[in-house]
Amino acid sequence: xxxxxxxxxxxxxxxxxxxxxxxxxxxxxxxxxxxxxxxxxxxxxxxxxxxxxxxxxxxxxxxxxxxxxxxxxxxxxxxxxxxxxxxxxxxxxxxxxxxxxxxxxxxxxxxxxxxxxxxxxxxxxxxxxxxxxxxxxxxxxxxxxxxxxxxxxxxxxxxxxxxxxxxxxxxxxxxxxxxxxxxxxxxxxxxxxxxxxxxxxxxxxxxxxxxxxxxxxxxxxxxxxxxxxxxxxxxxxxxxxxxxxxxxxxxxxxxxxxxxxxxxxxxxxxxxxxxxxxxxxxxxxxxxxxxxxxxxxxxxxxxxxxxxxxxxxxxxxxxxxxxxxxx
Amino acid sequence: xxxxxxxxxxxxxxxxxxxxxxxxxxxxxxxxxxxxxxxxxxxxxxxxxxxxxxxxxxxxxxxxxxxxxxxxxxxxxxxxxxxxxxxxxxxxxxxxxxxxxxxxxxxxxxxxxxxxxxxxxxxxxxxxxxxxxxxxxxxxxxxxxxxxxxxxxxxxxxxxxxxxxxxxxxxxxxxxxxxxxxxxxxxxxxxxxxxxxxxxxxxxxxxxxxxxxxxxxxxxxxxxxxxxxxxxxxxxxxxxxxxxxxxxxxxxxxxxxxxxxxxxxxxxxxxxxxxxxxxx
Numbered sequence: 240x241x242x243x244x245x246x247x248x249x250x251x252x253x254x255x256x257x258x259x260x261x262x263x264x265x266x267x268x269x270x271x272x273x274x275x276x277x278x279x280x281x282x283x284x285x286x287x288x289x290x291x292x293x294x295x296x297x298x299x300x301x302x303x304x305x306x307x308x309x310x311x312x313x314x315x316x317x318x319x320x321x322x323x324x325x326x327x328x329x330x331x332x333x334x335x336x337x338x339x340x341x342x343x344x345x346x347x348x349x350x351x352x353x354x355x356x357x358x359x360x361x362x363x364x365x366x367x368x369x370x371x372x373x374x375x376x377x378x379x380x381x382x383x384x385x386x387x388x389x390x391x392x393x394x395x396x397x398x399x400x401x402x403x404x405x406x407x408x409x410x411x412x413x414x415x416x417x418x419x420x421x422x423x424x425x426x427x428x429x430x431x432x433x434x435x436x437x438x439x440x441x442x443x444x445x446x447x448x449x450x451x452x453x454x455x456x457x458x459x460x461x462x463x464x465x466x467x468x469x470x471x472x473x474x475x476x477x478x479x480x481x482x483x484x485x486x487x488x489x490x491x492x493x494x495x496x497x498x499x500x501x502x503x504x505x506x507x508x509x510x511x512x513x514x515x516x517x518x519x520x521x522x523x524x525x526x527x528x529x530x531x532x533x534x535x536x537x538x539x540x541x542x543x544x545x546x547x548x549x550x551x552x553x554x555x556x557x558x559x560x561x562x563x564x565x566x
Numbered sequence: 567x568x569x570x571x572x573x574x575x576x577x578x579x580x581x582x583x584x585x586x587x588x589x590x591x592x593x594x595x596x597x598x599x600x601x602x603x604x605x606x607x608x609x610x611x612x613x614x615x616x617x618x619x620x621x622x623x624x625x626x627x628x629x630x631x632x633x634x635x636x637x638x639x640x641x642x643x644x645x646x647x648x649x650x651x652x653x654x655x656x657x658x659x660x661x662x663x664x665x666x667x668x669x670x671x672x673x674x675x676x677x678x679x680x681x682x683x684x685x686x687x688x689x690x691x692x693x694x695x696x697x698x699x700x701x702x703x704x705x706x707x708x709x710x711x712x713x714x715x716x717x718x719x720x721x722x723x724x725x726x727x728x729x730x731x732x733x734x735x736x737x738x739x740x741x742x743x744x745x746x747x748x749x750x751x752x753x754x755x756x757x758x759x760x761x762x763x764x765x766x767x768x769x770x771x772x773x774x775x776x777x778x779x780x781x782x783x784x785x786x787x788x789x790x791x792x793x794x795x796x797x798x799x800x801x802x803x804x805x806x807x808x809x810x811x812x813x814x815x816x817x818x819x820x821x822x823x824x825x826x827x828x829x830x831x832x833x834x835x836x837x838x839x840x841x842x843x844x845x846x
Contacts, residue, residue: 266741273747274662278674281659281718284651288715289681292692299691309695362588368581376585378832379592385824386596387776389794390817394595397602397810403611405598439595444839451840500685503778507798519687519779526691527783536691543688550683 293543300536307530319537331537336513340521341545347430347505347517348498351437355494356487358438359445364475366446367453384443392507395436399423426514433515436504441497445490452486453479488557495553499546518542596821603815610811624815633788634816637796640706641775641820644792647710648717648774649767655714656721656766657759661751663722664729665737675726682719686779689715697784704786712780717770724769724838728762729755765838768831772824793820 300319304312321330331337366377383391398405399422407419422432456479464474502519509515511524522542526535602610604620612618628634663671693712694703702708732755740750781792788796797816800809828835 270666270747271668274666274668277658277662277747277751281655281722282674284655284714284718285677285681287696288693288712289684289689292689292696293684295692295695296689299695304691306694309698365581365584365588370581370585374832376589377836378829379589381828381832381835382596382825383592385772385828386821387778387794387824389776389778389798390599390821391595393797393813393817394599397814398595398598400810403613405613408613439591443592447836447839451836496683496685500687502687503794506778506782519685522687523690523779523783526694532691532694539685539688539690542685546683546685546688 296536296539296543299532300540302533304532304536305530306527306532309532312533315533319534320541331534331541336516337518337521337538337541339513340516340518343430343515344499344501344517344519347434347437347501347515348495351434351441352491352494352498354434354438355441355445356491358442359490360449360483360487362442362446363449363453364479366450380443380446382443383440386440388440388503389507391440392436392504395432395439396423396508399432423509426512429509429512429515433505433508436508437498437501440504441494445494448486448490448493449483452483456482492550492553492557496546496550499549500542518545596818596825599814599817599821603811603818605811607811624811625819628812628816628819633791634796636789637791637793638819640791641793644706644709644713645771645774648713649770651710651714652717652721652770653763653767655718656725657756657763658751659722660725660729661747661755664726665732675723678719678722681715682723684715686716690779690783693780694783703784704790706785706790706792708784709777709781709792712784713774713777716777717773720773721766721770724766725759725762728759732758761834762838764831765834768827768835769838772827775820775824 299309299312301314301316302312303315303318317330319330321328321332323329327333362380366373366380386394399407401407401419401421401424404419404422406422407416410416411419420428422428460478461474464478500519501517502523505515505517505520511520511528516524518538519542522535522538524535525531525538529535601615601617601620603624604622605617606619606621606623609617609619662668663675693715697703697708697712700708700711702711736754736758737750740754745753776794777792778794778798781795782798785791785795791799793816797813797820800813800816
């Protein structure tokens with residue numbers, strides 16, 4: 240104790256050789272203590288809103304809790320998931336609507352993320368070119384991203400309106416269709432309507448991530464390719480694409496995780512229709528509208544597990560991809 | 567020679583056509599919402615690209631509804647509080663994560679990344695319980711609390727990236743002068759972190775302003791709702807005849823501030839988005 244006080248009292252010049260705080264010095268210990276002190280509020284907040292609720296959701300999925308009286312829950316084991324009773328299977332895993340919503344979610348995620356990546360890269364390549372008014376175009380491209388999902392769903396619902404929507408009007412004027420299409424109500428089209436809105440809203444995100452990667456690419460190999468007269472498409476697939484693959488992988492995982500938990504667009508555009516219902520919509524319907532917290536929590540838990548598995552699988556496969564891209 | 571020039575011109579035309587196409591695709595739905603909101607209700611069902619008559623009836627109608635005004639007020643309160651909390655907790659946490667090397671640092675970072683990938687529905691029932699236990703059900707304060715689940719991890723992540731890039735010498739000088747870590751943050755780092763804080767604050771604001779699932783689930787009455795829920799639940803006399811004019815007017819009202827923010831701060835938003843996604 241006394242030595243450290245002495246140390247502190249020493250003139251600054253005397254300890255100039257220890258400017259970098261080393262393990263075990265008082266300054267360092269103080270800093271580590273301060274670090275945990277500073278982390279504490281954030282860790283407490285995250286425990287309160289994420290960690291603990293997640294644990295409770297797992298727990299509630301094994302009970303028969305109902306929304307009106309969460310306290311009076313009894314443990315019922317796996318009955319919310321799967322149970323055989325009187326010659327029939329019950330539970331989330333035996334519900335065809337659940338499996339339909341799993342399929343819808345996967346279909347939605349794969350199709351919309353693929354489209355977003357393709358169009359996002361195209362938009363990024365254009366924004367990467369130098370032309371007058373690039374800043375204006377970039378701002379315009381950002382607008383769909385900033386518009387609340389609810390609002391974009393409403394805007395598109397109005398444009399896709401079966402009787403008075405501008406899209407049916409245009410398509411009929413051009414002659415592609417003879418009769419108006421009920422985009423959001425007809426099961427054959429409603430998923431495509433949802434995908435259309437999602438793609439519109441999230442192209443900017445993908446485009447901006449790809450654009451950031453494009454701007455870091457070395458200019459000289461493009462100049463070399465141009466001198467050698469190599470076709471731009473070939474340059475894109477042989478040079479650009481491998482170099483931006485890591486950035487694309489990041490964009491894809493962010494988008495995929497977002498798409499797998501999709502709720503807003505589907506809820507507003509097609510409400511609770513089973514032909515577009517996603518896992519999130521299914522879980523919330525059970526939880527809030529049917530007040531069955533146990534059953535809804537079981538669906539939420541399954542959704543969580545599916546997303547966790549998808550993330551792990553993606554990171555595992557993606558690691559190889561990124562290494563290949565780097566070779 | 568001539569054909570080559572022609573090909574060059576064709577290429578330029580194609581390029582600009584593509585740009586125009588992208589612009590129209592990005593902006594048209596918003597433009598169409600604006601002109602729809604300006605139409606009198608008698609003209610609503612006539613499809614046109616430029617309104618032949620226009621007035622502000624739809625805007626007068628939504629602004630005369632107290633529930634809509636309440637929703638705007640709630641959204642403003644919620645979004646600003648969320649930004650304030652996220653930045654306050656984010657800046658202290660990012661100092662610890664970005665400037666101090668200690669055991670468990672990478673674990674904390676991993677947990678933060680994990681939380682940012684959470685599906686919101688997965689915590690819905692547990693969070694519902696917490697909010698009810700704290701007596702915050704049907705109260706915007708409950709939304710402020712629950713929104714930290716998606717604003718905080720992101721804020722901490724981006725601020726940590728920025729914090730790491732600040733020069734070591736600054737902090738060494740502060741330590742030499744006997745500054746405590748708190749003084750170091752507020753007097754040395756805070757002035758340098760403003761750009762990063764503006765970026766993350768903007769993104770947190772937009773995320774909180776747009777959130778729907780929690781707002782729909784944790785509020786019950788018109789007086790406590792936020793704007794996205796109010797717009798989603800706007801309905802007319804019958805289920806078959808939605809009040810499209812007022813819906814579009816309300817949509818424009820909540821979107822205009824965001825569009826203005828995007829146009830003014832596009833550079834910041836872009837840097838924040840990419841910093842959040844590309845690991846630092």
